[in-house]
Amino acid sequence: MLGMxxxxxxxxxxxxxxxxxxxxxxxxVSFEERACEGGKxxxxxxxxxxxxxxxxxxxxxxxxxxxxxxxxxxxxxMTVPISFAVFPSEDGTLQKxxxxxxxxxxxxxxNPPAPGDESIKIEERESITVYSTxxxxxxKEADYIAHAAQLRxxxxxxxxxxxxxxxCTGYDPPMKPxxxxxxxxxxxx
Numbered sequence: 001m002l003g004m005x006x007x008x009x010x011x012x013x014x015x016x017x018x019x020x021x022x023x024x025x026x027x028x029v030s031f032e033e034r035a036c037e038g039g040k041x042x043x044x045x046x047x048x049x050x051x052x053x054x055x056x057x058x059x060x061x062x063x064x065x066x067x068x069x070x071x072x073x074x075x076x077x078m079t080v081p082i083s084f085a086v087f088p089s090e091d092g093t094l095q096k097x098x099x100x101x102x103x104x105x106x107x108x109x110x111n112p113p114a115p116g117d118e119s120i121k122i123e124e125r126e127s128i129t130v131y132s133t134x135x136x137x138x139x140k141e142a143d144y145i146a147h148a149a150q151l152r153x154x155x156x157x158x159x160x161x162x163x164x165x166x167x168c169t170g171y172d173p174p175m176k177p178x179x180x181x182x183x184x185x186x187x188x189x
Contacts, residue, residue, distance in 0.1 A: 024158070026155075029153070031151060035128075036129070041104060042122055055084065058084070061117050062120065070113035070115055081170055086144065131159055133154070152186065
C-alpha cells in the first residue's frame with residue numbers, strides 16, 4: 001500500500017501515446033478524434049456491481065500492481081489516462097460490468113512484471129481511434145453517462161462509432177482536489 005501511495009505521489013507519470021486527428025465543436029460540446037497507440041495493458045474486470053462500486057473494487061488492485069505488488073516487486077510509475085470500458089444498455093444506463101485498462105509504461109512494455117493478484121490480466125490491445133470529450137470534477141457513473149450522451153448527440157450525422165461499449169477515463173490521482181480531467185471515448189467504427 002505504501003508503494004502505491006509513494007508511486008502515485010512521487011513516481012513518474014507517462015501519457016498514453018496518441019495523436020489528435022481532428023477537432024470539432026457542436027452544440028457546445030468540444031471533441032477530438034484521436035488515434036491511440038496499442039500495447040500491453042493490465043486489466044481487471046468486475047461484473048454484477050454498479051459502475052461506481054466496481055471501480056472501488058478494481059482500481060486499488062491496479063494501483064497495487066503498479067506500485068510494486070508484482071513478481072519483480074517494482075513500482076512502475078503511472079500512465080494516464082487510466083480507462084475503463086463500460087457497456088451501455090438500450091436505455092443509456094450502464095450494465096453491471098466494467099473492465100479497467102491500465103497501459104503498462106513504455107519501459108515495461110516488452111516484459112511487464114507478472115501481477116501478484118490473479119484477477120489482474122496482462123492483455124495486448126490493438127491501436128484504437130476514438131472520439132473524445134473532456135470534463136472536470138470527481139466523475140461518477142451519472143457524469144460519464146451524461147457526457148457520453150452529449151458526445152453522441154454532437155457526433156450525429158458526422159461520425160460513426162460503436163454503441164455497445166465506450167471508455168471512461170481519468171487523469172488524476174484521488175488526492176487532487178481541483179483541475180481534474182476526465183474524458184469519455186466513443187470507439188470509431
